[in-house]
C-alpha cells in the first residue's frame with residue numbers, strides 16, 4: 216500500500232535563499248482551475264508487474280489530470296518566463312523524485328540548473344529512469360531493486376521534459392530545468408506561490424502535460440503581492 220498526497224505548492228526559492236543573499240520579497244500567487252468537462256480517466260493498470268500492483272489496495276488515479284475540490288488543478292508548473300535580473304545559485308539541497316508504488320513522486324517538478332536531482336527507489340524493485348530532455352543529455356539509468364538512490368543534474372536551462380520507466384510503461388514524470396528559482400508546482404488545492412521576485416512586470420507561464428501552456432502578465436512591487444489565476448480546458452470544450 217502506498218499512499219501519497221501532493222505537497223502544498225512550495226517555491227524553490229525557500230531553498231535558494233538558504234544559500235544566497237536576501238532578495239526582495241514580492242510574491243506571485245494564484246490558483247489553477249480546470250474548466251472543461253471532467254473526463255473519466257482510467258486508473259493506472261499495473262497488472263503487468265504484479266509486484267507493482269501488490270503495492271496498491273485501491274485503484275491508482277491516472278496522473279494526466281489531477282483535480283481537487285472545485286476542479287482545482289494540481290501538477291501545473293508555473294514559472295516566471297521573463298528574464299529576471301540577477302544571478303541565481305542552485306540550492307545546495309537536492310530536488311528529490313521517488314519511485315514509490317511504481318509511480319514517480321512528485322509527478323511534476325522543477326530543478327535549477329546545476330542542482331542535484333536525487334532519484335530514489337523506495338520500491339525495492341527494478342526500475343529504470345529514462346530521461347528524455349532535448350537540450351540536456353538524455354540518459355537511461357537502470358535502478359535495480361537494491362539501488363535505493365542515484366544523483367544526477369542538468370547543466371542547461373530547459374522546459375518540461377518526460378522521464379519514464381521502460382520497465383513500467385505507465386510511469387511518467389515531467390521535469391523542468393530553470394535558471395532561477397522563480398517556479399512552483401500547483402498543489403492539490405490548485406494553488407501556487409512564487410516568492411522573492413524583484414519588483415517588476417513579468418510574464419508568467421503555466422504548463423500542463425496534456426493541456427499545454429497559458430501565459431499572463433503580472434506586476435509585483437514590494438509589499439504588494441500579485442495574483443494571477445490560470446484555467447485550462449481541452450480544446451473545443
Ligand SMILES: [Cu+2]
Pocket residue numbers: 317341342343380381382383386
Ligand atoms: Cu519502473
